[in-house]
Amino acid sequence: MDVVANLKVFCVQTYTDAQYTWTITHRANGNVSSIPWHNSKRVHFPPRYFAEGEYVLRVTASLRTVTTEEQTDFLNITVGPERLVVAIVGGASRRVGVGHDLVVHASEGPYDLDESRDLTETNFDWECTKASAGGVLAACEVGFLETGVVKISKSWLEADWRLTVAVTVTKGTLSATAAQTFNVVRGNVLDIYIRCDDNCKDRVATSESLSLSVVCMNCGGAKDVAFSWTLKAQQIISNLEEIASTGVHEQGLALIPDALETRTHYTATVSVSAQGAVTTEASYGFVTSVSPYNGSCSSEPTAGLAGITGFQLRCEGWLSDSDSSGRASDLTYEWWLKWPLHDQLLCSSRLSLTPELLLPRGDADTGGRLTLAAAVCDAVGQCTKVAVYVQVLIPPMQELINNTRGLLAQGGFIEGMVQRSDSLLPGIVTVLTATLHTRAEGNAAKEVQALKSKNMLNTPC
Incomplete structure (x- = not known):
């Protein structure tokens, strides 16, 4: 596998050097390792370099002009089991x-x-x-x-x-x-x-x-x-x-x-x-295969406030016939928001536990009830869908504004996500914007909305 980093430079007359630093993060355990090919925009991974699992490959390009500027990007990699x-x-x-x-x-x-x-x-x-x-x-x-x-x-x-x-x-x-x-x-x-x-x-x-x-x-x-x-x-x-x-x-x-x-x-x-x-x-x-079976999916917590509470979604106990061992090592998980006229993908991953997600408010007529759907899919595309119900209420306006300001503050949660090129950032921005508009807090909504112009919508967990 070959990976190439393309550096786009605007409004810079001259620069003396560009260096590239590569790291690999194993998503299952969080271990980070460096790649011994510094100062190269291209890296080649020989066969069997990666073991089975999920990884995040990050590259930081450092550009020396009058000052030193840096750009970081990442790539999610899923490595399946070898099979002949x-x-x-x-x-x-x-x-x-x-x-x-x-x-x-x-x-x-x-x-x-x-x-x-x-x-x-x-x-x-x-x-x-x-x-x-x-x-x-x-x-x-x-x-x-x-x-x-x-x-x-x-x-x-x-x-x-x-x-x-x-x-x-x-x-x-x-x-x-x-x-x-x-x-x-x-x-x-x-x-x-x-x-x-x-x-x-x-x-x-x-x-x-x-x-x-x-x-x-x-x-x-x-x-x-x-x-x-x-x-x-x-x-x-x-x-x-x-x-x-x-x-x-x-x-x-x-x-x-x-x-x-x-x-x-x-x-x-x-x-x-x-x-x-x-x-x-x-x-x-x-x-013929059978859909994944014997499992369950849930949310922790089951109730909270729109744009404030972090909901962590989990699936447990699933078995799969497409894996000869019967384990769930070949499963992928998708989380969807169920709306009356359409479904919205929150995230997808081979990890059965999501990071904390911000959710929009639920149906006011049913006490804030919001319906989520988990799709547990095996290697041949056979999926089992499970409904998960949470209660998401609209928060008090001042609490929402204070929380959003804190997220947007220098060195805060949002800035950290931007620096990490976190793929969940666009979804969180969308939820915050919608919630702020619901509370008619236009200025804060505009600040949050401005972040969307800097990020492409991406939905892996």
Whole structure:
């Protein structure tokens, strides 16, 4: 990963030097470490420099003119767990003919999509077995064509036998496996497989649409090509036409959101026929995820004053199926304000506890009740939403003014946030401005509003 700091200088005729100081803050424990590349606007982080977690990368540029001026900026970095993904092109199973050699492609997904210069060697270990209709097992040989691609001679393909080709991919300390089954039949066979186009994750999020399509390698000259899809869990899904926005007789299959059961293994099968060809089938298996569960979210305190009280929001006890350990290490948390006509994002983070947040006043007709929503989301985008209710009253005008003046004072809370480039500053400014306008305190509101011109709205916690 490369990070570059761009220094913008206005109204300065000459300067003698610009120096850059970089630091990394680990958000989980607050530890701060310096980076040994001083006086450089660019830093490069080699693979595995960061452990899994959340970090804040800060750079301070010092510019020497008549005096020394400094500018500071920051970047939030989220580092996920290393994961190696491998798949054999064509899905879970295919039907092939006896007259041609069989070519099998393995696709290895990079564990770090941003690091294209990683030269760690990747190894592919292949295994082929065949089984007759009577259950007789035998080994079959594979020939290596290139990295990730093997060929199985047609001499190993016998009608009514089933071949299973498995590959184990290793890259450094990472390892992953995949397998594909081939049903061998007689006659002219269409060479097809199923490709996933959308929602293609280890565990499919039921809250999103799943899109599959058929790839046919030799259908170009075929006539009267027809497609028919089925979906099976414990049994055939009888209402597939109702939950498929594409219908079941197209080359692609798209399932509408929230149509599938969670924690369920499904197999999508397509049957393809054409004039003069053997009807061919291919299958694609997948497992659906379940939203994060078993947890709760709350606010401390549960009541306070708009623009004055600091509310700290917390989520606890959440478990996730998308993490093999069942822990919540892969979860993200979003906090929203619920308004009658829209929702407003307060902040989002991989930390389950927010800093203290200032909130606007609640509904006057319900005693200041304000509705917050916590969205707890896993690695595949599956979210569980929890409502949290707080009571936020409009404060006495003089108390609000005094508190705001204190926040704006030199060396005060707001100045500290500006110096740290704190991402919560714009949201706090917005709440203060709205609360002051509610109390008709125009001058103080203008002072607070002036800060907004210096900051872009940003909502990580």
